[in-house]
Amino acid sequence: MVNSSHEPVETREDQAVTLTNVRSKHGLTNAIVHVFLHSNLSLVLIVLSVALGLAALFLTPREEDPQIVVPLADVFVQFPGHSAEEVEQLVTAPLEKVLYHIDGVEYVYSMSRRDQAIVTVRYYVGQDRERSLVKISKRIDENMDTIPAGVTGWVVKPVEIDDVPILNLTLTSDTADDHALRRVAEELVNRLAAVKNISRAYVIGGRKRQVSVYLDPDRLEAYDISPLEIEYALKASNVTISAGRFTRNDTVFDVEAGEAFADSEELNDLVVAVKNGRPVSLKDVARVVDGPEEVTNYTRHVWGSAAGFENEWGTVGWVVGGESETTNVQPGREGCAVTIAIAKKKGTNAVWVARDVIRKAEELTREVVPDDMDLVITRNFGQSADEKVNELVESLVVAIIIVIALMTLGLGWRESLVVAVA
Structure with missing residues (x-):
């Protein structure tokens, strides 16, 4: 059976x-x-947790500076015709006292210069940003009676952490002057502004283009023309005024009167007065120079001992679009420089924005930058943010391995495996 x-x-x-x-x-x-x-619910939850963790690791924006709410604002006050000492005594010092007594203000900084004062107001961490800006404007309005008569206006401009540039590209040369460097840098800025997630792009250093008129006192006296007549003629001629509009065939046409100067030649031929029935041109009594403005500061760049192409792509010191046979990059070599500063939009990934800007700059160096100029990375917060996050992840992995090893020795591999999965 x-x-x-x-x-x-x-x-x-x-x-x-x-x-x-x-x-x-x-x-x-x-x-x-x-x-x-x-x-099988446990397995599903484990897979889901791992997927969410990986998504958070790779998709969370990596930034050098954390998004901490610290309301900041700059107050720009125009006080023309006064020296820096007068601006400090009449505008800056009284304004500091007024703004410091606003609720929530932690620090007040100031800078006085000729014709202008800049006062920076910093609130405590966590203060509401919009309300903080309103408090500043309201407090200034409440003290209108104490503002000096010569003040022509003021502007309250908020400052955010994302206004700090995440990427600096320095254009340098030992043969070209700072004016030529700035003109190339401005062209680069105009094209780099098209890169996604850029909030600001601007040039630091270098002399801007300026048309200067140098009057000849002897000729002015000979023609009996005063400098004020020259000034009036320049202001009256270099203006465009709207003269109305008309409609024809369902199309609206705007009409403008006057024309702004297109180049220095038009300025030379400007009639500034009529003497003895004969027109007097500007070139008869003055010299017109179309070139850089006067020097107010100097910006220099010196190649360090590690200069060249040993640097990795996109790191500080790397020459954008450079090739190994370039001879401009030599340790200890010095030259004029201007810097292109790039700031990103709020909440975007600094690593990705910096990478996109550098790739675009590589393309533009072949089209815009002359052979005697080099574009080098002098700041890259995207790179440093990426390195810090990677270091954090590595430290976390090492800590997990150590914990698992200790638990395996004390409790066994089954218990340690449960903790590792958790």
Whole structure:
């Protein structure tokens, strides 16, 4: 005789009864544990947790500076015709006292220069940004009676952490002057502004283009013309005024009167007066120079001992679009320089924005930058932010491995595996 035994098959009704019995005997906690042990829900949750963690690691914006709410604002006050000392005594010092007594203000900084004062107001961390700006404007309006008569206006400009440039590209040369460098840099800025997620792009250093008029005192005296007549003629001629509009064939045409000067030649031929029935041109009494403005500061760049192309792509010191046979890059070599500063939009990834700007700059160097100029990276917060995040992840992985190893020695591999998965 053959004896055979068959284990009873547990039906859904039996599982429900068992779950009810477990709940009644051991409570809700044991019932939940029973469900996770006898179903695939645990595996699904583990996979989902890992997926969410990886998504957070790779998709969370990496930034050098954290998004901490610290309301900042600059107050620009125009006080023309006064020296820096007068601006400080009449405008800056009284304004500092007024703004410092605003609720929530932590620090007040100031800078006085000729014809202008700049006062920076910094609030405590966590203050509401919009309300903080309103408080500044309201406090200034309440003290209108104390403002000196010579003040022509003021502007309250908010400052955010994202206004700090994440990427600096320095254009340098030992043969070209700062004016030529700035003109090339301005062209680069105009094209780099098209890169996605850029909030600001501007040039630091270098002399701007300026048309200067140098009057000849002897000729002015000979023609009996005063400098004020020259000034009036220049202001009256270099203006464009709207003269109305008309409609024809369902098209609106705007009419303008006057024309601004297009080049220095038009300025030379400007009639500034009529003497003895003869027109007097500007070139008869003055010299017109179309070139850089006067020097107010100097910006220099010196190649360090590690200059060249040993630097990795996109790192500080790397020459954008450079090739190994370039001879401009030599340690200790010095030249004029201007810097292109790039700031990103709020909430965007500094690593991605810096990478996109550098790639675009590589393309533009072949089209815009002359051979005697080099474009070098002098700041890259995207690179440093990426390095810090990677260091954090590496430290986290090492810590997890150490914890698992210690738990394996003390509790066994099964328990340590549970902790590792968690």
